[in-house]
Amino acid sequence: MLNIDHLDVWFGDPPERVDAVKSAGFTVAQGESFGLVGESGSGKSTILRAITGLIGTWSGLIEVDGEKVSGQHRSRAFHKTVQMVFQDPYASLHPRHSVDRVLSETLHLQGMDQIDARITRLLDSVGLGKGFRFRYPHQLSGGQRQRVAIARALAAEPRLLLLDEPTSALDVSVQAEILNLLTDLRRERGLTYVMVSHDLAVVAHMCDRLAVMRGGEIVEVMEAARLRAGDPASDYARALLAASAGFAREGAPG
Amino acid sequence: MTDIPTREWLLSDAPQTRAQARLGAIYQGWLTFRANKLAMFGLIILVLLLLMAIFAPWLAPKDPFAQDLAGRLKPPSAANWLGTDALGRDILSRLIYGSRITLFIVGTVALVAPVIGLFVGTVAGFAGGWVDQVLMRITDIFLAFPKLILALAFVAALGPGIGNAVLALAITSWPPYARLARAETLTIRNADYIAAARLQGAGPLRLLIGHVWPLCISSMIVRVALDMAGIILSAAGLGFLGLGAQPPMPEWGAMISDGRTYILDFWWVAAMPGMAIFIVSLAFNLLGDGLRDVLDPKGAKE
Numbered sequence: 001m002l003n004i005d006h007l008d009v010w011f012g013d014p015p016e017r018v019d020a021v022k023s024a025g026f027t028v029a030q031g032e033s034f035g036l037v038g039e040s041g042s043g044k045s046t047i048l049r050a051i052t053g054l055i056g057t058w059s060g061l062i063e064v065d066g067e068k069v070s071g072q073h074r075s076r077a078f079h080k081t082v083q084m085v086f087q088d089p090y091a092s093l094h095p096r097h098s099v100d101r102v103l104s105e106t107l108h109l110q111g112m113d114q115i116d117a118r119i120t121r122l123l124d125s126v127g128l129g130k131g132f133r134f135r136y137p138h139q140l141s142g143g144q145r146q147r148v149a150i151a152r153a154l155a156a157e158p159r160l161l162l163l164d165e166p167t168s169a170l171d172v173s174v175q176a177e178i179l180n181l182l183t184d185l186r187r188e189r190g191l192t193y194v195m196v197s198h199d200l201a202v203v204a205h206m207c208d209r210l211a212v213m214r215g216g217e218i219v220e221v222m223e224a225a226r227l228r229a230g231d232p233a234s235d236y237a238r239a240l241l242a243a244s245a246g247f248a249r250e251g252a253p254g
Numbered sequence: 255m256t257d258i259p260t261r262e263w264l265l266s267d268a269p270q271t272r273a274q275a276r277l278g279a280i281y282q283g284w285l286t287f288r289a290n291k292l293a294m295f296g297l298i299i300l301v302l303l304l305l306m307a308i309f310a311p312w313l314a315p316k317d318p319f320a321q322d323l324a325g326r327l328k329p330p331s332a333a334n335w336l337g338t339d340a341l342g343r344d345i346l347s348r349l350i351y352g353s354r355i356t357l358f359i360v361g362t363v364a365l366v367a368p369v370i371g372l373f374v375g376t377v378a379g380f381a382g383g384w385v386d387q388v389l390m391r392i393t394d395i396f397l398a399f400p401k402l403i404l405a406l407a408f409v410a411a412l413g414p415g416i417g418n419a420v421l422a423l424a425i426t427s428w429p430p431y432a433r434l435a436r437a438e439t440l441t442i443r444n445a446d447y448i449a450a451a452r453l454q455g456a457g458p459l460r461l462l463i464g465h466v467w468p469l470c471i472s473s474m475i476v477r478v479a480l481d482m483a484g485i486i487l488s489a490a491g492l493g494f495l496g497l498g499a500q501p502p503m504p505e506w507g508a509m510i511s512d513g514r515t516y517i518l519d520f521w522w523v524a525a526m527p528g529m530a531i532f533i534v535s536l537a538f539n540l541l542g543d544g545l546r547d548v549l550d551p552k553g554a555k556e
Contacts, residue, residue, distance in 0.1 A: 054449050079455040092446035096468045098275055109454045131268035134275035
């Protein structure tokens with residue numbers, strides 16, 4: 001479904017050039033859920049932005065559904081295949097557009113018919129009732145906003161969903177709801193996920209395989225089972241795991 | 255009785271239709287605006303001004319052009335409430351008719367200048383690169399001239415008259431709007447919601463008009479309302495210099511200019527139109543303040 005090889009992404013020109021991603025490579029199979037983990041600034045989100053064409057300064061191979069993409073331009077078919085959910089639901093919805101406007105514009109852009117009926121179905125599928133349809137973002141909570149953002153991403157009926165820390169801006173109880181929603185949607189629709197997160201627990205729960213990143217490089221690609229077993233191969237992944245486990249023990253006494 | 259259900263319908267958290275959501279948002283804004291007493295005061299003055307302009311022929315006690323040389327430079331009295339000018343014309347009637355000219359100038363400039371500014375600014379900010387450079391350098395050139403002097407040069411080139419004065423004012427007052435719109439656009443263009451729309455395949459024109467403009471327009475409206483006073487004063491300034499409205503048109507700036515010669519002995523000739531300009535300018539400033547409470551996305555709401 002997704003094939004990435006020797007991907008370099010950089011910002012700016014020399015001498016101020018910053019290499020955000022260095023020679024990254026991984027493949028994601030159809031129907032798989034793949035995690036990208038690492039500390040802040042390790043280049044996880046940058047990879048997603050390069051895939052979607054939001055960043056143009058990259059080289060290497062990005063292949064989606066057997067088709068190579070280049071530069072910043074993406075075809076109509078690409079937008080129908082790949083969609084993205086952003087990290088901060090407070091920033092990813094237009095403050096002056098109602099839920100109805102967001103979804104109907106998206107459906108219109110994707111060339112869908114029966115827009116009215118589809119909006120109802122979309123809202124239904126992300127667990128929002130009809131009552132939310134004509135609300136503005138400021139009338140929604142963080143979790144509800146993220147549900148709208150997920151509905152928007154699903155509008156095109158994509159097969160590959162890129163999730164850029166979809167829960168890190170939400171509080172813990174809402175995080176679980178959104179993760180469950182994402183799990184259900186994936187099962188129902190047979191979606192492929194690429195999920196970026198710094199939360200190892202979330203990735204261990206959601207993903208089949210994952211890549212650990214550090215300083216723009218992929219340190220290790222492993223099965224999620226190994227992460228759950230606490231047995232990564234590389235030193236860095238072990239250190240990352242230990243750090244997050246230590247934090248968890250402190251946070252949850254008893 | 256019917257008032258309460260309507261109010262609840264408007265303020266509903268879960269509107270059922272597009273129209274209800276839109277009306278609800280407008281009503282919400284009106285409530286915010288109404289809470290600002292001074293802004294309401296400004297709005298009332300401006301509504302009165304508008305009514306005055308519409309009903310000028312019925313409101314004016316005398317013909318604004320009728321001269322009466324025997325009764326020239328009369329102080330305010332029961333016959334002429336605000337006195338008469340150097341040609342014996344009733345100042346009150348002239349002020350009432352002059353409100354039409356003032357509204358015409360202000361309205362036209364307020365329509366033209368921000369639209370040019372919005373267009374130039376958002377295109378520059380959104381396109382970036384050399385388009386941005388070219389458009390902003392042109393803006394800088396316009397900004398480098400003193401506004402009134404540039405307007406004077408335009409009027410001198412185009413010929414004096416109210417239409418040319420408006421054109422000159424509009425041409426000279428768009429650069430600040432372009433700057434403002436560009437600054438707003440720069441903060442918006444890398445926002446996630448723009449990226450999300452891009453991922454749906456939205457083209458640049460759709461992003462510009464459907465996504466960037468709605469966010470720029472509110473701050474533009476506020477800015478226009480606050481600039482209105484300045485526009486009235488510039489128009490009056492042009493009138494005062496004899497380059498705006500031509501006699502015998504009762505333009506307020508030109509009326510002050512007429513009264514200049516007699517200002518020490520017959521103060522009302524210049525003071526009355528001056529008061530009118532002052533009141534209207536103040537009203538626009540108050541209105542702009544209230545509009546900022548309602549429209550400014552960076553306001554207290556979020």
